[in-house]
Amino acid sequence: MLIGELAQRSGVPAKTLRYYEEIGLLRPPARSASGYRDYVDEVIDRLAFIKSSQALGLSLGEIRSVIAMREDGDEPCGHVLQLLVDRAAEIDRTIRDLRALKAELRLLVDRAKSLDPADCDADRVCHLIGPP
Amino acid sequence: MLIGELAQRSGVPAKTLRYYEEIGLLRPPARSASGYRDYVDEVIDRLAFIKSSQALGLSLGEIRSVIAMREDGDEPCGHVLQLLVDRAAEIDRTIRDLRALKAELRLLVDRAKSLDPADCDADRVCHLIGPP
DNA sequence: GTAGACATTCCAGTGTGCTGGAAGGTCAAG
DNA sequence: CTTGACCTTCCAGCACACTGGAATGTCTAC
Structure with a gap:
């Protein structure tokens, strides 16, 4: 299967396939006589594994580490599980941070309703942002 | 005030101050005889405005657009409010996406408990990730 | 034999917000 | 007059996951 056909069948652009090879996600395939x-x-x-992993938010580096274990003949399950658990924890942290940010934004938007644009201070650019 | 002192007092590295000037966040200041x-x-x-805006998740480009309005003598309040509302909506979307992702991760982690690493399929790298 | 649809390598750029370093000029203290 | 801390500009690179393009080679069909 040439790279164009693989691109078609997998939905991964040929350029990306070469890139994946370069960074060690794909083993260098055999070459035809003409290269x-x-x-x-x-x-x-x-x-498909790479795409699923990416969809879960794993980086190509993490995915590569899993593939490397498999290529080394090791069972990657434990490592994968750890990555998934870590990722879940990271998502929790991110959600917490975003919720706090959203609360602050809501506060500012609410405050905006009671502020008169005419009072906006040029030195501070806009009084909607920053300490009250 | 020289750049080093401003860096000290504002907590923004001198390098970053020059960068902000370059991208139009800070007006080019006066120069001493020696430049x-x-x-x-x-x-x-x-x-301080820039830092607060960044903390709310605004990009330097968005911040610049606000500052540009102010420099043009316009009232940026309306624009700022829109940015804040947009940002809040974006955060909502992100949180929704992350929650869905977390749910999927939880699913996979749960499933992992009932899967035997010995059954892990080498072709698919690891059976913990991907369709069941 | 030639068109055009593929393939190859290599170099460089995208966006975001900086950061590092080289090569040089300036200033105050001793 | 020199040392060392400051300042200047400019060029380059980080992380991340690609993407574009140039220059060149190959395969298939007509």
């Missing part, structure tokens, strides 16, 4: 990459069907599974 | 930047005290207010 064309010749992929086996299994890379479609691998690309 | 040193000579800041007036008011930029401290402006930097």
Whole structure:
């Protein structure tokens, strides 16, 4: 399978496939006599794994670490589970932060209703933002 | 006030101050005979505004648009309010997305408990990730 | 034999908000 | 008069995941 066909079938652009190879996400495939990459069907599974992992918010570096374990003949399950748990914790933190931010924004938007634009202080650019 | 002192007093590194000037967040200050930047005290207010805006998640581009209005002699309040409302909506969307992601992660982590690493399929890298 | 649809490599850029470093000029203290 | 702390400009790079384009080679069909 040439790179264009793999791109078609996997939905991953050829450019990206070469990039994945470069950063170690895909093993360098066999080459035809003329130097064309010749992929086996299994890379479609691998690309599906990469896409699913990305959708969960894993970075290509993390995904690579999982793939590397698998290539080394190790069972990546434990490592993957840890990544998923870590990611969940990070999402919790992010949600907490965003909620706090949203609360502050709501506060400012509410305050805006009781502020007169005519009182807006040029030195502070706009009185809607910043300490009251 | 030289750039070093402003950096000290505002907590914004000198390098960043020059960068802000370059991208139009700070007006180019007066220069001493030897070419040193000579800041007036008011930029401290402006930097405070920038920091507050950043803390709310506004980009430097958005902040610049607000400052530009103010420099043009316009009242930025309406624009600022819109930015805040937009930002709040964006945060809502992000939180929704993250919650969905967290739910999926929880699902996968739960499923992991009932899966045997020994069944992990090498072709799919790890059976903890991806369709069941 | 030639068009055009593929493939190759390599270099460089995207966006965001800085940060580092080199090469040089200036200023105050000793 | 020198030392060291400041300042200047300019060029380059970080992280992240690609993406674009140039220059070149190859394969298939007509």
